Amino acid sequence: MTLNKIAYSAFIAFMASLFTMVSVNALSSGERDEAADDELDAITLDELAEHDGAESCWKAIHGRVYDVTDYIPDHPTDEEIMLEWCGREATEGWDNKRPGVPHSPRADGMLEEYLVGRLVDEEGEPFESEAATEPSDTVSQDTDTDEARLSPVDDERLHRALLGLPLDGRYRGVFSDGGEMQVNVQFDLRDGRLSNVSYRHLAYRGVDYLALEEGDELYPVMVQHQQITERLEGEPVTRVFALYEPERMVDDIDGYSGATLRGNKVISAIRDALNRGVYSWP
Ligand code: HEM
Structure with a gap:
């Protein structure tokens, strides 16, 4: 019986202190919100x-x-x-x-x-x-309007929901179109952040972009794709959605390169990789 009483008193004391902690917290956070x-x-x-x-x-x-x-x-x-x-x-x-x-x-x-x-x-x-x-x-x-703030490219919550919080590991994925594989990308995820992003393949209309040399007409497009990989390095995986507006990721989008740079193909390849699941555990 005495033991029961002790346990009961301890329980009451615990609840009382919990209640005090909760109220102090509520009060102080209330004060902070209202701080003029x-x-x-x-x-x-x-x-x-x-x-x-x-x-x-x-x-x-x-x-x-x-x-x-x-x-x-x-x-x-x-x-x-x-x-x-x-x-x-x-x-x-x-x-x-x-x-x-x-x-x-x-x-x-x-x-x-x-x-x-x-x-x-x-x-x-x-x-x-x-x-x-x-x-x-x-x-x-x-x-300042809700419409602008919740633009799909900026809405972090939407991005997390779309990606379904993938596991850490090494990923590989592709974007194919018109019977041709155009982008094959590999990257690692650690704590939800991208690293070692690289292209295993980058081609369009039979041109192998990874084999292009400086001076080639299409070389700047390859450089922009490389900038994408550099700028995704260390970023949360949700950052890939910024590629819907590639000018946020790469330099010098002029009329010519803006028309050929396909940030959304890279998004597709990365999402393909995430859908496939972890390729290996580096
Ligand atoms: C005033 C100097 C700052 C600059 C120039 C700056 C710049 C940036 C840039 C470039 C990004 C990533 C790109 C993007 O989302 O489009 C970003 C994202 C972010 N920054 Fe800052 N930042 C600043 C200060 C801060 C501070 C003081 C905080 C919080 C205490 C903060 C919190 C965040 C968060 C949470 C994100 C993720 C995207 C978002 O929620 O908007 N930043 N910031």
């Missing part, structure tokens, strides 16, 4: 500028300052892209991760965790950046 700008620490441009590197990286975005030091290794690009904006007003970079393409609502939601204050000018007044007040040439006026 003037309750946040005022941070000047000079103070911001002291945190301009990988050891401490603060960024001002839409009037608020974020300490994103810990997030840098997790950001889905090379570190340089993140580091370039440390210690400064970074709204322009935030709203244009690619020209005219803002970060996703999911990324917006992540910022809160890194909030450290609000940006003020020398008089202590809220600092208004040009990027935040004047729409830049490259940013479409519509980028």
Whole structure:
């Protein structure tokens, strides 16, 4: 009986502390959501500028300052892209991760965790950046609408659903059309990220692109396909969907090469590989 009583008291004490923890948490996260700008620490441009590197990286975005030091290794690009904006007003970079393409609502939601204050000018007044007040040439006026934010090329949730979270391993897949194998791609997946992306075959209308030499008329198209593999390196597998807009992945899309570059064939080959399943376990 006594044992039962002890167990019962322990259970009640546990539930009470759990309840307290949950309520404190709810309260504090509620407070954070509602935090008005003037309750946040005022941070000047000079103070911001002291945190301009990988050891401490603060960024001002839409009037608020974020300490994103810990997030840098997790950001889905090379570190340089993140580091370039440390210690400064970074709204322009935030709203244009690619020209005219803002970060996703999911990324917006992540910022809160890194909030450290609000940006003020020398008089202590809220600092208004040009990027935040004047729409830049490259940013479409519509980028704030749900329609623009949920463009299929940017919708990370849609991408994950389409790919069905594949296993890690080595993959091979092809794109064939008109009786001809055009793309045969091989890559490794580790923690959902691509590596060692390479073409085992790349051809169109009987031309073997991998055998082309500098100076050949079609050589630039092969270079662009190589850029695709380089730029997918280390990226989450969902990044392949950006290839529906190849200008987001490769340099110098001019009239000629834009017409011949087929990012969507590479997407097809990669999705074929994922459908086939793991080819080997490297
Ligand atoms: C201001 C400087 C920044 C620049 C220039 C930048 C640039 C980029 C680029 C180039 C991509 C990948 C390409 C793409 O999705 O089209 C990307 C994706 C992403 N970035 Fe950033 N980034 C910046 C800051 C941040 C910060 C501070 C966070 C979060 C704390 C963040 C979170 C993300 C996330 C979650 C993605 C995945 C795609 C998305 O959700 O939009 N980025 N960023």
